[in-house]
Amino acid sequence: MGRHAATSAARRPAPITPQVLIALAVAAVVLVAGGITWWAVGAGEGDCQSTAVVRVAVAPELAPVAEQVLGDADGLRPEDCASAEVTAQQPVQTVGDLAALDAGDLPHLWVPDSSLWAARAGDAALETVGSVASSPVVLAxxxxxxxxxxxxxxxxxxxxxxxxxxxxxxxxxxxxxxxxxxxxxxxxxxxxxxxxxxxxxxxxxxxxxxxxxxxxxxxxxxxxxxxxxxxxxxxxxxxxxxxxxxxxxxxxxxxxxDGSPGLDYPLIRVGTASTPDAAAVDAAVRALTSDAARTAALEAGFRGTDGTPPAGAEAAGIREAAPPALQLDPGQVQALLAQLSELAAPSRILTVFDVSTSMEAPAGDGTRATLARDAAKSTLTLVPGNFALGLWFFAAELEGDRDWTEAVPTRALEAEVDGTVQRDLLDEQLDTIPDRLSPGGTGLYDTTLDAVRAARSDFDPTAVNSVLMVTDGTNEDSRGVELDELLDTLRSEADPARPIKVIGVALGPDADLGALEQIADATGGAAYSAVDPTDLQTVLFDALRQR
Incomplete structure (x- = not known):
């Protein structure tokens, strides 16, 4: 999902090992409301004073089906003064959004690939009202x-x-x-x-x-x-x-x-989302559970909810007959995930966000600053308590001659601090990003060097230690170190007993991806590009997999 650049050399996603995959925190800094959006119906036509927009978040592989079905559905046409907005979004990202975003930013309807996700959504007000398709889990x-x-x-x-x-x-x-x-x-x-x-x-x-x-x-x-x-x-x-x-x-x-567990693609009403015309939401529910939706799903290789196979099943490497269903208990699966997550080493991450005024640039429905804030807050809801995160902000000469300020020291998320916990402290400080923007420019190089040194001095041998740099600009601190000096210093100060990887995220078209790639290469990290700022959610999700 998204259009973030595939990394090569320092810019590649790290090989994904099961240990990494087990850690729920690797999904850790998973982030806010990204996705590919299709407008199923144009708004603002006819004599409508306003148009009721039904937001529908769908597992990416089913999104084309939803777009097709909702594109001309009864009750969602221009003359109905209603439309549907379909967003292809990984279910884990929607789970994070349900815990972090305001009602106006949540989908009205959610179609994840499995009902297992509803069990991971905590106390979110969810109501399953049907199923759009099905597909058994197999070994390919x-x-x-x-x-x-x-x-x-x-x-x-x-x-x-x-x-x-x-x-x-x-x-x-x-x-x-x-x-x-x-x-x-x-x-x-x-x-x-x-x-x-x-x-x-x-x-x-x-x-x-x-x-x-x-x-x-x-x-x-x-x-x-x-x-x-x-x-x-x-x-x-x-x-x-x-x-x-x-x-x-x-x-x-x-x-x-033994049989196969199935992906049931449930259609879920999100009760905490702000509600447009109820008739429009009902129209979307009818469309997604209609015979037309069933036909479209079969044509895309899914089975019907009754196990009906898609056309040409055998030629496509699958069986005509549906395998016996192997029922799973969502609660037990959640307990299993918790047990497996204990097998992975925790992460210790110093996160560093750019607060130069270029972060005021428009992005999506807000700015780069609000996008970064929402992305980080959404991710924070998914990070296990035994992972440690710290938070810095940076811009050129943000505090006197220094380009950065420490907002929250690095501590385990479950650590108690003055009557509260580290996770809540981080959440509060992330809220301040849009109000912190500084006209000093971007002090990228000095901040990177200081962050690596700080992370090394605070090294935890039982964890994977790294620095995450998120910036939308280039280094603009003329009085600080130059890139070549930074790279030489990072290499000369590297300590095999205390390795610190730098994971760089270039936000928007003006960020210096080339410099981030070189920094990542010097530290064994990785660099990512979110040229379209709305891809930040997916890019950060990939970036935090680096182990």
Whole structure:
């Protein structure tokens, strides 16, 4: 989702290992209201004094279906003085938004890929009113791998399949319902209890010890027919979509004999969202649960809610018949996620936000400053309490000759401080970003060097230590260090016993991505670009995966 630049060298996303994926905090600094938006119906036509806009957040793979269905739905046409705005958004991001954003910024309707997400939304007022589509969770690999494993006549159960010796590419447990459902399936198939929990842990650790391969690369290997293509937990629809344009599809869906947990794409009313004309929301609900929606979903490779397969299923590497359903308990899956998150080392991150006046530039419905504030606040709701975060702000000569100020020292989020907790202190200070903007310009280089030194002096050997720099400009402190001097100093002061990675995020078209890339390369970090500021949510989500 989004258009952030793929990183190469220092700018690549780090290889995603299961240990990283397990940590809910890796999803940690996950961030606010991004996404790809289609306007399903134009507003302001006809004699309408105002137009009721129904905001609909949809799992990205289903967003084209929603856009198609809502584009000409009864009750959402120009003559109805109503429209629907469809936003493709990862469910984990919507979960963060539900805890952090005002009602006017929330969707009225939410279609995540799985009902598991509702269990992670805490006390949010949610009401499931139907289902738009379904797709069972399967293991994807190549036909050659299936033959080599002897699974032509059927695969073993989930636990046996995942311990078969074939490499496993596990998606991010913090953001992937397929990954969570897979581990939940292992636990359920083994009857639950302590032994089942141990089997899940062993599966994760075995994957961690194996070769590090991303799900995307694993799917590519499967599509190319590699006999050693890893097993990847994905939705059946993803196999269908991957094979849609292939002349000789080699990627196939494997269905463990225990049955398959399903993605049910629930249609959820968000009760805390501000409400337009109730009739418009009802019209969107009718459209998304209509026969037209069912047909559109089948044409996109999903199953109907009754298990009806899409056309050409066998040719697309999937079965005609729906596999037996393996039911998962959302509460137990949540408990499993909490247990697995304890396997990962916590992060210790000094976050540093640019507050130069260039952050006043328009972005989305606000400014770059408000976007950064909302993104960070949304992410903060998802970070585990044992992770440590600190907060600095910077601009050229912000405090005398110094380019930065410390707003909150780095401490565990659950730490108590003067009658409150660190998480709340950070939340309060993030609210101040729009009011802190300084005309001094951007003091990027001096701040980066000081932040790395501060993080090293505060190093925690039990955690992954890093500095996150978010800026929309270039270095404008003429009296500070130059880039070459900064890079030389970062390299000469590097301490293998206390490594500090710098993760740079270039916000908007004016940010110096090249400098951030060089800084990242010097520290073993990564640099990201959010050329379109509305991509910040996704970019920060990826950036904080760096371990």
């Amino acid at each position: 690999t190549s036909r050659a791998a299936v033959d080599a494993l002897g699974w032509q006549d059927g695969a073993p159960g989930w636990a046996a399949a995942l311990s078969s010796g074939q490499a496993i590419a596990v998606p991010d447990l913090a953001s992937s319902a397929e990954a969570l459902a897979t581990l939940g399936a292992v636990r359920t198939a083994l009857g639950g209890g302590e032994d089942a929990d141990n089997a899940v842990v062993q599966t994760v650790l075995a994957a961690e010890r194996g070769p590090s391969v991303s799900p995307a690369d694993a799917l590519t290997a499967g599509g190319e027919g590699a006999p050693d293509a890893p097993l990847v937990p994905v939705s059946e629809q993803e196999v269908w979509a991957t094979n849609a344009d292939a002349e000789d599809p080699q990627l196939v869906a494997v269905y463990p004999e």
